[in-house]
Amino acid sequence: MSGNWRGQTELLAPAGQWESLRAAVANGADAVYFGLDDFNARRRAANFALDELPEVVRFVHDRNARAYVAMNTLIFPDELERAAEYVRALAGAGADAVIVQDLGLAALIGRMAPGLPVHASTQMTLSEPEAIAAAATLGVRRVILPRELSIDDIRRLRERCEVELEVFVHGALCVSYSGQCLASLSIGGRSANRGQCAQPCRLPYELHVDGRRVDCGGRDFLLSPRDLAAWDLLGELLAAGATAFKIEGRMKDAAYVAATVRMYRAALDAALAGRTHQPSREQAEALEHTFSRGFCRGYLTGRRLRELVDGESQAKRGRLLGVVRRVTNGAVVIELAADADAPAAGDGVAFDAPDPRDETAAQGGRVYHVRPLSGQNVELAFGREDVSLGALRPGLRAWKTDDPRLRRELEKTFARVEPYRREPLSVRVRAAEGAPLEATFTDTAGRSARGVGREPLAAARTRPLTTDLLRAQFGRLGDTPYSLGEVTLEGPSGPAESVNVMAPAGELNELRRRAVGELLAARRAAEPWPIAAADALETMRAEARGGAPASESPPLLCVLARTGEQVDAVLDWNAKAPGRVGLLYADLAEVADVSNAVDACRAAAVPVAPAGPRILTLDGHERVRRLAELPADAILARNLGTLRIAARVAPSLVRVGDFSLNVANELTAGLLGAWGLSRVAPGCDLYAEQLAHLAAALPRGALEVPIWRHEPMFHTQYCLWSAHLAGGAIAPECGRLCRRERVALRDRAGLTLHAFADESCRTTLFRAVATDRIAETAALAAAGAGAVRIELLDESGARVGAILDSVAAGLKRGGFAPNLP
Numbered sequence: 001m002s003g004n005w006r007g008q009t010e011l012l013a014p015a016g017q018w019e020s021l022r023a024a025v026a027n028g029a030d031a032v033y034f035g036l037d038d039f040n041a042r043r044r045a046a047n048f049a050l051d052e053l054p055e056v057v058r059f060v061h062d063r064n065a066r067a068y069v070a071m072n073t074l075i076f077p078d079e080l081e082r083a084a085e086y087v088r089a090l091a092g093a094g095a096d097a098v099i100v101q102d103l104g105l106a107a108l109i110g111r112m113a114p115g116l117p118v119h120a121s122t123q124m125t126l127s128e129p130e131a132i133a134a135a136a137t138l139g140v141r142r143v144i145l146p147r148e149l150s151i152d153d154i155r156r157l158r159e160r161c162e163v164e165l166e167v168f169v170h171g172a173l174c175v176s177y178s179g180q181c182l183a184s185l186s187i188g189g190r191s192a193n194r195g196q197c198a199q200p201c202r203l204p205y206e207l208h209v210d211g212r213r214v215d216c217g218g219r220d221f222l223l224s225p226r227d228l229a230a231w232d233l234l235g236e237l238l239a240a241g242a243t244a245f246k247i248e249g250r251m252k253d254a255a256y257v258a259a260t261v262r263m264y265r266a267a268l269d270a271a272l273a274g275r276t277h278q279p280s281r282e283q284a285e286a287l288e289h290t291f292s293r294g295f296c297r298g299y300l301t302g303r304r305l306r307e308l309v310d311g312e313s314q315a316k317r318g319r320l321l322g323v324v325r326r327v328t329n330g331a332v333v334i335e336l337a338a339d340a341d342a343p344a345a346g347d348g349v350a351f352d353a354p355d356p357r358d359e360t361a362a363q364g365g366r367v368y369h370v371r372p373l374s375g376q377n378v379e380l381a382f383g384r385e386d387v388s389l390g391a392l393r394p395g396l397r398a399w400k401t402d403d404p405r406l407r408r409e410l411e412k413t414f415a416r417v418e419p420y421r422r423e424p425l426s427v428r429v430r431a432a433e434g435a436p437l438e439a440t441f442t443d444t445a446g447r448s449a450r451g452v453g454r455e456p457l458a459a460a461r462t463r464p465l466t467t468d469l470l471r472a473q474f475g476r477l478g479d480t481p482y483s484l485g486e487v488t489l490e491g492p493s494g495p496a497e498s499v500n501v502m503a504p505a506g507e508l509n510e511l512r513r514r515a516v517g518e519l520l521a522a523r524r525a526a527e528p529w530p531i532a533a534a535d536a537l538e539t540m541r542a543e544a545r546g547g548a549p550a551s552e553s554p555p556l557l558c559v560l561a562r563t564g565e566q567v568d569a570v571l572d573w574n575a576k577a578p579g580r581v582g583l584l585y586a587d588l589a590e591v592a593d594v595s596n597a598v599d600a601c602r603a604a605a606v607p608v609a610p611a612g613p614r615i616l617t618l619d620g621h622e623r624v625r626r627l628a629e630l631p632a633d634a635i636l637a638r639n640l641g642t643l644r645i646a647a648r649v650a651p652s653l654v655r656v657g658d659f660s661l662n663v664a665n666e667l668t669a670g671l672l673g674a675w676g677l678s679r680v681a682p683g684c685d686l687y688a689e690q691l692a693h694l695a696a697a698l699p700r701g702a703l704e705v706p707i708w709r710h711e712p713m714f715h716t717q718y719c720l721w722s723a724h725l726a727g728g729a730i731a732p733e734c735g736r737l738c739r740r741e742r743v744a745l746r747d748r749a750g751l752t753l754h755a756f757a758d759e760s761c762r763t764t765l766f767r768a769v770a771t772d773r774i775a776e777t778a779a780l781a782a783a784g785a786g787a788v789r790i791e792l793l794d795e796s797g798a799r800v801g802a803i804l805d806s807v808a809a810g811l812k813r814g815g816f817a818p819n820l821p
Contacts, residue, residue: 010244011268012068012166013261016045019254019414021056024065026414027258028265028421031066033099035195035250039083040070041101041123042250043195050089057093061527062520063419064481066096070250072121074193074664074685075102077693084108084537091116094527099144100124101179101193103135104540104667110139111536116529117141119166123179123193125660127153128617129160130641134675142166142244146177148299148717149617151233151240156618158241167237170260170287171248173225173298175201175309176714177615180660182684183713186767187751191685193662201225201714202314204357205745205753207724214724218356219311222724222745223714226308229287229295231263231279234271237300252291258410259286265420286410288319289403303730305723312356318401321349325377327392331369334398336376343367348402349380351392363387364401424485425519427474431499432492433459437507439474441515443482447526449518451511457501465489466498473508480516537667544670544698555816556582556787558704559804560611560636562756563588566792567597569800571604578605580808582787583656585636587611589739589759591626598630609634612642614660614715615762623759625649637661637677647676654678656704666697679704679786684711688776692783701786707773708807709791710766713753717762720745720755731761742794744768754794766793774807777816788816 013024015034024032034056035047048056053069060067069090075083083105090098091113098116100106101123109118119142120126120135126143135143142164145154149167158165174181181192183200190196204220206213216222230237234245245268247260263286267277287295293316296307321343322336336342343349350364365386371379423444430438437453463469467489475484491499533539559581561567567586574581584606586597594610601608610627613620616639628635628646634654637643639661646655657680663669664683672680681704682694695703719730720743726734738757745753745765752768770793777788790807792800 008164008243009238009268009272010066011261011264012244012246013257014171014247014250014252015257016042016047016250016252020250020252020257021059022417023254023258023410023414024261025060025063026417026420027261029065029261031068031096031244032060033068033070033246033250035070036086039073039075039079039086039195041072041121041192041195042070045250050086053089053095054093057095057527058524061094061523062481063417064421064423068097068099068119069095070099070121071105072099072101072123073195074191074662074683075105076686076690077665077697078690080104080108080537080541080665080667084112087112087116088531091529091531094524094529097142100140101662102664102668103138103662103671104665104669106135106138106140107671108536108540108667111533111540112531113529114139114532119144121179122146122168125177125179125615125639127615128621128641129157130621130644131616131639132157132161132163134640134644136163138671144168144246145242147173147228148177148615150302151236151300153617154237154242155240160618164244165242166244166246167242167300168228168248168298169230169234169237169245170228170264172293173228173296173308175223175225175718176716179662180614180715181713182711183765185685186711186713193664193683193685200747203747205747207720208744208746208752209725210742216311216724220357221311221314222309222720223716223718224293224309224311224314225298225718226294226296226310227292228298228300230297230300231267232276233297233300234264234267235274235276238271249291254414255407255410256290258413259283259290262413263287282406285319285403286406289400289406290410291316292318299717303717303719303722304728305718305730306728309718309723313352315362316401317350317399318348319399321398321400322376324351324392324394324396324398326394327389328379330389331371331379331381332387332389332392333373333377333379336378338376340400342370342372342378343380343400344405345370346404347400349382350399350401351387352396352399354391354393354396361391363391418479419481422477422483423481425477425482426486426488427470427484428488428490429470430490431457431465431501431503433457433501437501437503437511439508439511439515441512441519443519443523445523445526447519447522449515449522451515453503453507453511455507457503460500460502463502464498464500465503469503470508473505474512476509476512477516480520482516482519540667540670541697544666544673546699555701555781555785556704557808557811558583558585558787558789560585560587560709560789560791561597562792562794564593564597565797566795566800567600569797570804571600571606573801573804574606575604581606583607583609583634585609585611585789587636589757591623591759594627595630598632602631607633609636609654609656611636611658612638612646613758613760613762614638614658614764615760616641617760620760621645628653634678640675643672643675643677657681659684659706664694666694669694669698669702673702681706681789688773688779691776692779695780695783695785698784700784703780703785704787704789705773705776705780705785706789706791707777707811708770708803709789710754710768710770710793712764712766714765715762716765719757719761719763721757722761738763756793772807772810774810774814777811777814781814781816
């Protein structure tokens with residue numbers, strides 16, 4: 001645990017392997033974040049082995065940077081013991097913080113090693129003060145904010161929160177809210193919440209409106225955002241209250257890390273000095289060449305959706321070089337862009353694909369020869385097998401994707417890794433004739449090392465001991481993490497600029513070496529965090545099992561309806577055999593419509609619960625308060641903020657948690673139970689066996705399992721209606737097209753996704769075809785699940801009864817018969 005001697009602001013850099021780690025530290029990162037061989041959201045990165053951790057932390061600390069370890073995935077019940085081993089290792093190595101997604105893991109760290117700082121990952125989706133306050137009770141000291149927040153949103157959070165706020169300022173953007181994307185899991189079984197995202201957002205999609213395909217003019221990468229670049233916004237972010245600035249990129253190479261850290265180090269230093277950094281052309285080109293899908297400002301300056309996603313490509317393109325004018329025998333002629341220089345032999349060049357929908361047909365390779373022509377034209381020749389010239393045609397754009405000379409220059413920056421900034425040591429020296437010299441070295445944490453010379457000092461014959469001489473000898477700190485700060489010399493009569501004694505240079509050097517060695521040893525001895533409760537995991541498991549009374553009530557059949565027509569159809573179905581529907585969730589866009597649904601359910605004697613928003617921001621607090629005040633039986637809480645507001649507004653209201661809370665283990669479920677949830681829908685990452693294990697680890701009735709639904713895949717602030725049908729206009733100027741026009745996407749394999757907008761203009765893309773888990777209900781019944789749920793989407797009222805009949809029959813066959821006659 002290194003001292004925060006550099007102040008409150010911090011530049012964080014990614015490190016997917018050793019070379020990137022070196023590049024980050026050498027170019028001025030205040031902290032590096034990295035993952036180990038398990039439990040991190042970039043499982044495809046090289047990462048570090050657990051037994052490398054002490055060496056990695058030592059390397060970082062010895063260069064006055066901080067080491068943050070990402071354990072930012074969901075933890076399954078059978079992985080908790082291994083996760084606890086990682087926590088012990090992190091504490092023992094002196095990691096400066098753990099980046100955590102799983103609420104149960106955060107609570108476990110707080111019990112096991114309460115001194116070890118916890119940073120809430122952006123995967124926790126903490127976007128407003130209530131949720132942040134809940135996380136703070138677990139010991140969370142910093143929140144990594146969702147990328148969807150604007151600078152104004154961050155300012156409003158800062159006014160209401162005490163924790164540190166960290167923001168992303170550069171790198172790849174996810175189209176979905178982090179922690180809320182299930183697309184990769186649904187399509188290929190690779191969960192983003194488990195570090196295995198296959199990035200289906202980077203695929204081309206067809207856009208369909210009211211059943212008709214819309215031609216997007218070749219811009220078919222409808223969900224693939226450009227990359228974030230906010231170096232010129234750091235001053236505004238500082239003023240808004242952000243203190244930590246993160247560069248994304250643990251999957252990227254060391255040259256990328258070097259280029260981005262150099263740029264953002266200069267930009268942050270300028271912002272701290274009240275200036276805006278003006279990057280050189282070389283700096284700007286380095287960002288584009290090392291990795292760029294094209295840059296934008298994300299949501300930091302508002303919802304500029306057409307800037308966020310241009311749809312042209314999902315690939316790294318680098319810097320625009322020019323346009324193909326003609327293809328000759330063995331070469332291609334390029335008209336250079338106005339701000340582009342001719343490439344050199346060895347540079348990487350890529351061309352747009354002739355068909356924008358098929359980027360696999362794009363051509364590119366290393367330039368073999370360059371011949372200048374008239375005007376802005378140059379002729380490029382490539383290696384014989386590199387580029388299929390027959391696939392090129394006039395009008396295609398050419399991009400410079402790599403510059404070996406630039407890469408070599410970047411590699412020089414981390415060939416030798418010394419501390420970018422050093423910790424100042426203050427030195428107090430006492431010198432008097434006839435007594436040994438005494439020197440006390442003190443670091444910024446207050447640790448001191450005192451050295452005493454071997455022999456009494458003799459009177460100086462020619463050169464007395466001066467502060468300048470002391471600075472010259474003690475300032476030789478080489479590759480240590482220290483620099484020389486204030487030097488004070490005291491003689492027999494007190495502080496002095498010189499004392500008439502002779503101090504041998506060898507003795508001064510020896511005192512310096514011994515003191516630095518002692519300070520380093522003291523610094524390293526202070527690094528491990530103590531383990532306060534070695535048995536914390538078993539204690540918390542016992543609390544989860546006994547934290548709530550076991551329910552002896554028969555299991556419930558719950559139904560979620562999204563339209564008034566569906567509400568009426570569910571009530572009609574229940575009226576044929578009253579009591580079949582144990583709870584109806586009213587998930588309608590307008591509060592007035594939810595209120596009508598609540599009234600209808602009360603009239604029909606069917607228990608009812610309004611559904612809260614999946615993402616909550618400050619602007620959504622009033623809606624949650626209005627929902628909680630309705631005369632309902634329960635409320636469906638999809639985030640921590642809704643849970644806390646509902647508990648305060650209507651303490652007697654039953655609170656049910658939804659899948660978006662990402663409950664993957666009994667520690668998280670037990671924690672949410674202690675915070676007031678009666679039961680919770682588990683996270684979607686759990687398969688049948690894991691789900692049964694979770695149910696068995698909790699009191700009977702603690703879980704509510706969705707067994708029939710359209711899987712929610714993407715949940716995004718990016719509005720397809722606004723971007724493609726309303727010219728980029730935002731509600732209400734968009735005319736609320738989402739209320740009138742049905743939008744769907746279709747991928748190359750024919751998978752169709754239906755888009756639905758919520759009350760806050762966030763879009764969920766659902767699978768068009770519903771899936772079910774009815775076959776798993778026997779195991780769930782045996783394990784003690786307390787409820788199952790059917791989630792309707794766009795089904796007509798006429799279809800609802802048939803769906804409910806079919807599911808009810810399947811439940812009875814499986815031995816899970818919630819109130820079914």
